[in-house]
Amino acid sequence: MKDKAPIKILLIDNHPLVLDGLKALLECYSHIEVVGTAGLARTGLDLALRTRPDVVLMDINMPQVNGIEAIDLFRAQLPDVRILMLSMHDSREYISTSVLRGARGYILKDVATEEIVQAIETVAAGGTFFSSGVSDALLERRPEDNAVPLTSREQDVLRLLAAGKSNRDIAAALGIAAATAETHRKNLKKKLGIGTTAGLTRYVIDRGLN
Structure with a gap:
């Protein structure tokens, strides 16, 4: 090989x-x-x-x-x-x-x-x-509010996505199945009207999370 x-x-x-x-x-x-x-x-x-x-x-x-x-x-x-x-x-x-x-x-x-x-x-x-230090800076709270309310689990998934984690990494971190992590990713894209993972990262950068 x-x-x-x-x-x-x-x-x-x-x-x-x-x-x-x-x-x-x-x-x-x-x-x-x-x-x-x-x-x-x-x-x-x-x-x-x-x-x-x-x-x-x-x-x-x-x-x-x-x-x-x-x-x-x-x-x-x-x-x-x-x-x-x-x-x-x-x-x-x-x-x-x-x-x-x-x-x-x-x-x-x-x-x-x-x-x-x-x-x-x-x-x-x-x-x-x-x-890790960069991820912390990305997720600092900003004064503007989130236009779309997210559940705590969705926020957890979004944080991990912003840190560049894969579905498998997210699943391991949150104790869920990889398929469930992928479902959360798809739901976030639909809910926020964002079509790409890069777009989700930009959303985190622009607004921050709780």
Whole structure:
């Protein structure tokens, strides 16, 4: 049986020590291939066009073009690449703007290496991933109320969806069947008039939960 191809990842950060450290850590994992590093967003985009990575792990605070602005550049030229933001900031504004621009995940720089690897794996597989501190920031209570009343169970499911959890993860966390978790997901989409899981995440970002 042929081995599965490694996840190709491009690292973009204007701090050489961060780049070198991340590259060294990720190269310890045989299923991850670091195809390049860059200190600027535009340099990273040029490199991405040549190397065609599966995932771009990118910092936000960079000179010339910051990471959030760069999301649009990548999505315009490489629509299939998955963007994972890596930042020291757990600002709700940064997080929500990144997601709305098209980032598939947002993790903080102080998380363990294993969590970075988990984020890369999740995003590469087509999912979304937010580190625990980011999930807390997403779910901070905002003054505006929810236009559509949700049951406590629906709110629990929505919180987990916003954290990038699968039906199986939600089922395990709430002690329900995976099929029940999928039913809740479908009901939430219908109830809120939102057709995608990404849309549900945006709903959480915009309104917050109890």
